[in-house]
Amino acid sequence: MSWGLKNRLARIVKPKTGHTVMLAVDHGYFMGPTTGLEKLDKTVNPLIPYADALMLTRGALRNYIAPDSDIPIVLRVSGGTSIIGKELLREGIIASVKDAIRLNASGLAFSIMVGSEFERDTLLGLAQVVDWGEEYGIPVLAVTAVGKELGGKDKDARYLALCCRIAAELGAHFVKTYYCEDFEKVVESCPVPIVIAGGKKLPEEDALKMAYEALQAGAAGVDMGRNIFQSENPVAMIQAVKAVVHEGATPDEAYEIFKEKKGAKAAARVK
Numbered sequence: 001m002s003w004g005l006k007n008r009l010a011r012i013v014k015p016k017t018g019h020t021v022m023l024a025v026d027h028g029y030f031m032g033p034t035t036g037l038e039k040l041d042k043t044v045n046p047l048i049p050y051a052d053a054l055m056l057t058r059g060a061l062r063n064y065i066a067p068d069s070d071i072p073i074v075l076r077v078s079g080g081t082s083i084i085g086k087e088l089l090r091e092g093i094i095a096s097v098k099d100a101i102r103l104n105a106s107g108l109a110f111s112i113m114v115g116s117e118f119e120r121d122t123l124l125g126l127a128q129v130v131d132w133g134e135e136y137g138i139p140v141l142a143v144t145a146v147g148k149e150l151g152g153k154d155k156d157a158r159y160l161a162l163c164c165r166i167a168a169e170l171g172a173h174f175v176k177t178y179y180c181e182d183f184e185k186v187v188e189s190c191p192v193p194i195v196i197a198g199g200k201k202l203p204e205e206d207a208l209k210m211a212y213e214a215l216q217a218g219a220a221g222v223d224m225g226r227n228i229f230q231s232e233n234p235v236a237m238i239q240a241v242k243a244v245v246h247e248g249a250t251p252d253e254a255y256e257i258f259k260e261k262k263g264a265k266a267a268a269r270v271k
């Protein structure tokens, strides 16, 4: 790993705790105006002070995020398909490394579709992006997709460990996957840091518990989207998640933080 690559990775995964709170707001690349992100800047700007990195597309970055922001960017560079198209999993490269450098990206994110008929294309795509990352000193986040489309394979430790290990073997510098039972097995067999996606919106208490359990099992943090920006109070929720990730707050403590921050905002409105 070059100095530049290590330096960029240290901007995302904070050396002080070895952990990270990444905020994923890239959903529009295949889902269009996702609930909560219709006006992405309105939702995301208040969350930026609490996030360690922002994961999004180049179009969202250019249109919604101010260029004087100092939040590290993890740029989504795979896509090209949509939820209404016929080949959702047939993602390809959607942004060049030169544009990523122009955008001062701290990381590149690429989805792999292990077990799908497009597995080979996405794994070779990841390898290509890793070559760019090595050449220009930009860490690559492999995102392991899950879902019914993947031949019925879903979130079990055996499948996710397979995906994460393949991603690391192909050179990904960190991996995003989903939390599952026996998650420590996924972490143990993956030689690079793992962050978890949040998945579909859960009650806040449950999402905090999931983050806590993932950290306890050895995850380096979260790359969470809907469970933050679709929360009834996203600013309170990201602070609660941050307490779990960086301060080791238990789910109960974190939920108290959520309620307290939510309450503080409501009280400020009444004044």
Ligand code: R5P
Pocket (backbone or CB within 6 Å): 024, 025, 026, 027, 111, 143, 145, 197, 198, 199, 200, 223, 224, 225, 226, 227
């Ligand atoms: C997954 O492929 C994309 O990066 C998603 O947009 C993101 O991971 C979803 O995050 P969450 O599941 O926490 O909403």
